[in-house]
Amino acid sequence: MQAAEAVETIQREMTVFARRARASAGRLHPELSLVSYTLLGHLEESGGCRATDLAALHALDKSTVSRQVAALERAALIERRVDPEDHRVQLLHLTDAGRRILAQVTESRRAAFRERLAEWPPGDLERFAEYLVRYNAWGAPPAG
Amino acid sequence: MQAAEAVETIQREMTVFARRARASAGRLHPELSLVSYTLLGHLEESGGCRATDLAALHALDKSTVSRQVAALERAALIERRVDPEDHRVQLLHLTDAGRRILAQVTESRRAAFRERLAEWPPGDLERFAEYLVRYNAWGAPPAG
């Protein structure tokens, strides 16, 4: 395979993947859309942050994040705490229920990936992971 | 990197990619959404097919395809020809304009991918392409 052809293939396969991901988003875990999942995931990692941070990180409009956050709060998966240092700011935190649901969905997704990748030789898995990281890192804010 | 860790990484990076693709879909090419693009692409490859085939192929409801097709026809990118053998059937074909737009968008996407992958060693490109094909082939209908 030539390098130019490889680029074509990568483009085509990434498109296929994006289309499938879009189509199946929300069907796997009706409780937690892909966006909600990543929002919760970031709250878990960061230990709480502002809605504006989430919007910037995910390239979403703040209104969209506001509504997602409202939905997650209604579902009691997160809670808002007004920042004592700046009363405009709401610091978002996972609730115990949120942590639990996030862990469930993560585990379910993990199982699906494990099954899908079960036949892969370890060396291929490692290289594939490395390539994806490199691919996604392109144009990303450093350490963002 | 251990294999288990590699699976985690693949999962996380695929999620990142899916989220970004979703966010940026339609912003790059306002004229042609990701779904429309793949529909046109399939018409190009297949040389014309039925709306039902497109729906099955992309796991979309036939009503969704019907509206997408209507929009593409309004934009004069495709045309419908009633099948002379079965008057229920509409065979969809690209118009010259459709072929032109599809080629433009493809070229634009190709340029973006080329730029993004410009620094990659050829061997890595080929392996990455191969891995993506293998990944997407999982659970796909044979030769579908």
Added chain:
DNA sequence: GTTCTTGGTTGCATAGTACAACTCCAGGAG
């Protein structure tokens, strides 16, 4: 204090999607 900036919410519009009910037509049963 007045003005500017920032975090967040809400009103409005749009795209994409699914489900269900419908029409149209082809093909077989009688």
Added chain:
DNA sequence: CTCCTGGAGTTGTACTATGCAACCAAGAAC
């Protein structure tokens, strides 16, 4: 032939996700 069945598409309805613009509230700058 007529009637039924089934497949291809369309349309009505609803819902979700999203963005933009306008707004409100609270600090910050002057």
